[in-house]
Amino acid sequence: MKKLLFTILICTSMFAIDLVKLPLMEMKVNHKYSNGKEQIITIKREVDEVCLNIPITVEYFQSENLASSKIDSKCKKTFITTKGLIQPFSFDDKIKTVGELEVLKFILEKSSRESSKYILVDSRTKDWFDAGTIPSAVNIPYTDLEYDKDFLNDYKKALTNLGVKFLGEDKFDFSHAKTAIFFCNGSWCAQSPRAMIRLINMGYPKEKMMWYRGGIAAWAGVSLTMTENIEK
Numbered sequence: 001m002k003k004l005l006f007t008i009l010i011c012t013s014m015f016a017i018d019l020v021k022l023p024l025m026e027m028k029v030n031h032k033y034s035n036g037k038e039q040i041i042t043i044k045r046e047v048d049e050v051c052l053n054i055p056i057t058v059e060y061f062q063s064e065n066l067a068s069s070k071i072d073s074k075c076k077k078t079f080i081t082t083k084g085l086i087q088p089f090s091f092d093d094k095i096k097t098v099g100e101l102e103v104l105k106f107i108l109e110k111s112s113r114e115s116s117k118y119i120l121v122d123s124r125t126k127d128w129f130d131a132g133t134i135p136s137a138v139n140i141p142y143t144d145l146e147y148d149k150d151f152l153n154d155y156k157k158a159l160t161n162l163g164v165k166f167l168g169e170d171k172f173d174f175s176h177a178k179t180a181i182f183f184c185n186g187s188w189c190a191q192s193p194r195a196m197i198r199l200i201n202m203g204y205p206k207e208k209m210m211w212y213r214g215g216i217a218a219w220a221g222v223s224l225t226m227t228e229n230i231e232k
Contacts, residue, residue, distance in 0.1 A: 017108070019101040023224065027104065029112045029136035033230055034126055041135040043107065043225045051075035077221045084188030087213060091193060094206040097213050098181060100222060106181055106210075107136055119162065119178045123192040124185065124216075132226040134183070134219055142184075142195035145202075164204070172202055181210040186217030 023045040032038050050072045054060055060071065090097055098106070103120070110118035122129050122137040129139040144151070144158040147169060159166050162180060165173035184191035196209060212218075220226055 017105060019105060022101055022104040022108070023222070025108075027108055027112075029107060031135045031137075031227055033227070034130055034139060035230060037230070039228075041225060041227065043104070043135050046223050046225055048072075048074040077223070079186070079217050079221070081188075084185070085190055086188050087190065087193060089213060091196060091211045091213075092200075092206060095196070096210045098210050099212070099214060100219060100224060102210075103134070103181060103183075103212050103219075104224075107134075110179070111181075112136055116163070117178055119180045121162075121180050121182045121192075121195070122184070123182050123195040124189075125191070127231070128185065128216075130230050132220075132229050133216070135225055135227050137183075140195070142191045142198065145195055145198040162199075162204070164202075170202075174203060174205055177205060177208050179208045179210075181212050183212035183215040183219075186215045187213055189215055 025044065027043040028040055029043060030038060031041050051074060054071060054075055106118070107120060111120045120134065120137045122133045122139045123142045124133075124139070125141045125143060126139060129137075129141075133139070138161055140158045140161055144154045147155055156166050159172070163176045163178040165176070167173055182192040182196055192211060192215070196211065199209070200206060214221075216226075
């Protein structure tokens with residue numbers, strides 16, 4: 001019996017995913033845009049060859065030098081840093097905060113394999129989603145998670161995407177609620193926290209919620225694949 005358990009342990013470790021290696025893999029996912037178009041996208045770390053020769057030194061990584069002509073535009077990732085409200089690292093003791101590698105693992109092992117149980121949620125409004133998001137993410141705007149008789153179809157659609165059955169105002173069935181990772185623009189963005197607050201107030205189980213605090217700014221900041229901008 002001990003020999004069998006040892007063999008199983010060895011086999012499991014051989015096929016266990018090294019999180020650090022995930023960005024080097026080419027992960028194919030199906031993404032559905034808001035206009036109905038579907039596209040197979042390969043998620044990977046997209047680093048142009050011209051960027052590989054940039055040394056990791058203070059001279060090149062200080063912001064004033066990043067903006068200079070010393071560095072090719074293909075190697076720059078710049079964001080406005082003076083807007084929004086900085087969010088705490090931990091949203092709730094029962095809700096895990098995750099980073100890029102955990103999101104990649106979730107896509108690879110969970111949401112792209114069992115969409116009826118797992119979902120990656122872009123909590124931003126449609127205009128942001130259409131401008132570019134994490135491939136395979138589903139757009140559930142935080143605004144659609146507030147009950148409004150005039151926009152009841154949007155409200156029901158949002159809940160259905162999360163596996164929640166709407167039974168009437170303030171009445172829900174969470175027995176098939178999906179395990180979800182929520183994200184928005186970055187550590188200063190309050191759209192995903194607002195979405196989670198509204199769901200928690202409804203009764204959504206916290207143990208089925210995770211938060212990618214870094215969001216789009218962190219994802220794009222490490223050159224991971226984004227979807228096309230369909231607004232252009």
